[in-house]
Amino acid sequence: MQTNLLQNMRQTIIDHHSLILPALRDIIIIALLGFVLAFILGTLIALVTTNPNQNIFSTIAKKFFAGYVLLIRGLPLTVQLLLWFFVIFPLVIGLRLPAFTVAIIVFTIDGSAYISETIRGAVQSVDKGQFEAGRAAGLTNFQTMRKIILPQAYRNSVPQFGNELIGMTKATSVLSFITITDITLAANLIIARTFEPITPYLLLGITYLVIVYFLTLIIKFFEKVVFVRGRKYNSRKRFV
Amino acid sequence: MGENIIRAKGLSKHFGDALVLDNVNLEVKKGERIAIIGASGSGKSTLLRCLNMLEKPTEGEIIFQNERLDQGDINKKRQKIGFVFQNFNLFANMNVIKNITLATLMQNKSLNKEVVNRKAMELLTKLGLEDKAYAWPDDLSGGQKQRVAIVRALMSDPEIMLFDEPTSALDPELVKEVLDVILELAQTGMTMVIVTHEMKFAKNLADRVVFVDKGKIAEEAHPNELFGNPKCERLKEFLSKVLD
Numbered sequence: 001m002q003t004n005l006l007q008n009m010r011q012t013i014i015d016h017h018s019l020i021l022p023a024l025r026d027i028i029i030i031a032l033l034g035f036v037l038a039f040i041l042g043t044l045i046a047l048v049t050t051n052p053n054q055n056i057f058s059t060i061a062k063k064f065f066a067g068y069v070l071l072i073r074g075l076p077l078t079v080q081l082l083l084w085f086f087v088i089f090p091l092v093i094g095l096r097l098p099a100f101t102v103a104i105i106v107f108t109i110d111g112s113a114y115i116s117e118t119i120r121g122a123v124q125s126v127d128k129g130q131f132e133a134g135r136a137a138g139l140t141n142f143q144t145m146r147k148i149i150l151p152q153a154y155r156n157s158v159p160q161f162g163n164e165l166i167g168m169t170k171a172t173s174v175l176s177f178i179t180i181t182d183i184t185l186a187a188n189l190i191i192a193r194t195f196e197p198i199t200p201y202l203l204l205g206i207t208y209l210v211i212v213y214f215l216t217l218i219i220k221f222f223e224k225v226v227f228v229r230g231r232k233y234n235s236r237k238r239f240v
Numbered sequence: 241m242g243e244n245i246i247r248a249k250g251l252s253k254h255f256g257d258a259l260v261l262d263n264v265n266l267e268v269k270k271g272e273r274i275a276i277i278g279a280s281g282s283g284k285s286t287l288l289r290c291l292n293m294l295e296k297p298t299e300g301e302i303i304f305q306n307e308r309l310d311q312g313d314i315n316k317k318r319q320k321i322g323f324v325f326q327n328f329n330l331f332a333n334m335n336v337i338k339n340i341t342l343a344t345l346m347q348n349k350s351l352n353k354e355v356v357n358r359k360a361m362e363l364l365t366k367l368g369l370e371d372k373a374y375a376w377p378d379d380l381s382g383g384q385k386q387r388v389a390i391v392r393a394l395m396s397d398p399e400i401m402l403f404d405e406p407t408s409a410l411d412p413e414l415v416k417e418v419l420d421v422i423l424e425l426a427q428t429g430m431t432m433v434i435v436t437h438e439m440k441f442a443k444n445l446a447d448r449v450v451f452v453d454k455g456k457i458a459e460e461a462h463p464n465e466l467f468g469n470p471k472c473e474r475l476k477e478f479l480s481k482v483l484d
Contacts, residue, residue: 132294133329137343138319138396147342151333 008199023186027172030103035165038111046119072113078174080106085178099178118160122153162219242270245400245431251300260286262455275442276435278452284435292321322393322401326408328385330377337373340392363391383414403434451475
């Protein structure tokens with residue numbers, strides 16, 4: 001039976017590769033691109049929310065982004081996708097964007113809310129003395145954040161970033177709500193054709209597991225190599 | 241000793257409702273070495289931190305080289321005020337040489353990196369730390385960290401050095417190596433203000449000792465006079481507890 005199952009999976013991939021492969025490609029692009037853009041936007045938001053300045057502009061900006069984070073984290077991703085694709089872009093803004101583009105935008109906005117809070121927490125947990133030493137040396141707030149605080153905050157946050165990336169990848173299973181053929185929809189379409197649910201759903205589960213496994217390897221690579229000192233590829237030149 | 245390097249005028253500082261500094265006036269002349277002593281919570285560290293605006297005074301002003309410190313480019317002025325923290329505060333995400341050269345390179349993009357590194361190595365060598373240039377803060381002893389912190393503060397050729405209890409976080413056997421460095425620095429004519437609990441050191445180093453009590457300067461004098469013939473009761477009480 002085991003051999004049959006494996007043979008069935010192999011045959012399913014062969015028979016329906018024109019459905020499966022583009023779906024796989026699309027969800028990987030949306031998840032990865034969404035994560036990268038969310039990371040950038042989340043960092044910018046965190047720079048605002050952790051700014052020690054207490055002038056009126058800073059205060060207003062902080063309150064704005066506090067509301068932004070509350071709103072985004074309060075809405076399920078599916079609801080955000082539906083709102084942006086069917087309501088906000090076409091009816092409010094008057095733009096008919098491709099579903100793929102809308103998906104990336106929504107993943108960026110959603111991810112940025114969580115990532116900004118992760119970074120904010122990590123920044124606030126960096127020893128206050130690090131910030132004071134930077135300022136005492138004549139560095140500006142921005143220079144101190146960029147060169148001293150953020151690198152330390154990022155280092156401490158790699159596991160949470162990994163969680164966010166994995167979460168985004170699995171969240172692609174709801175993209176069919178806005179007409180994108182993700183791999184979950186692909187599995188359902190195969191079932192509609194073949195009337196056999198076991199192989200497609202097993203294949204679907206295995207596909208997600210494999211993707212997450214490779215993402216985990218990438219995250220571990222970042223933990224050891226990019227953000228943590230004492231790495232294998234360290235050299236004097238690299239740091240000076 | 242000549243012109244004023246730094247001057248605190250009518251300095252007051254509140255933390256919430258607590259008055260930590262109360263109308264303090266302090267002048268530091270070029271080449272002068274001032275030791276600030278006092279009990280814990282007396283306001284001496286707050287006073288020092290106000291001198292480079294790490295704490296923003298509630299009232300009063302800090303004049304650095306005849307200009308108010310809070311006006312104009314404070315970052316440029318801070319480059320000329322070296323600050324050494326009690327807990328070293330080396331940047332945890334970079335090695336020693338990067339710690340030392342970061343601020344110089346960030347502030348002057350036109351400077352040649354090799355030239356800056358060479359200066360850093362010269363300073364490290366003077367302090368016996370040349371073999372630690374590529375070490376990370378975690379690899380250093382407390383005394384080494386503090387010496388690196390001193391080198392970091394010296395990189396921008398400051399006009400004045402401020403030391404906030406530089407040996408308080410050190411094991412006793414490491415204190416001497418840091419105090420020796422500060423004494424050597426003093427002999428080069430560096431203007432300095434040092435908050436310290438090391439009374440013997442204060443006596444050897446300082447031209448003037450300032451005793452801070454409950455946010456005010458209760459007494460200030462030459463160390464021989466202050467330690468030998470204290471005038472205010474609170475200082476007598478303090479010295480009787482801290483001196484052998």
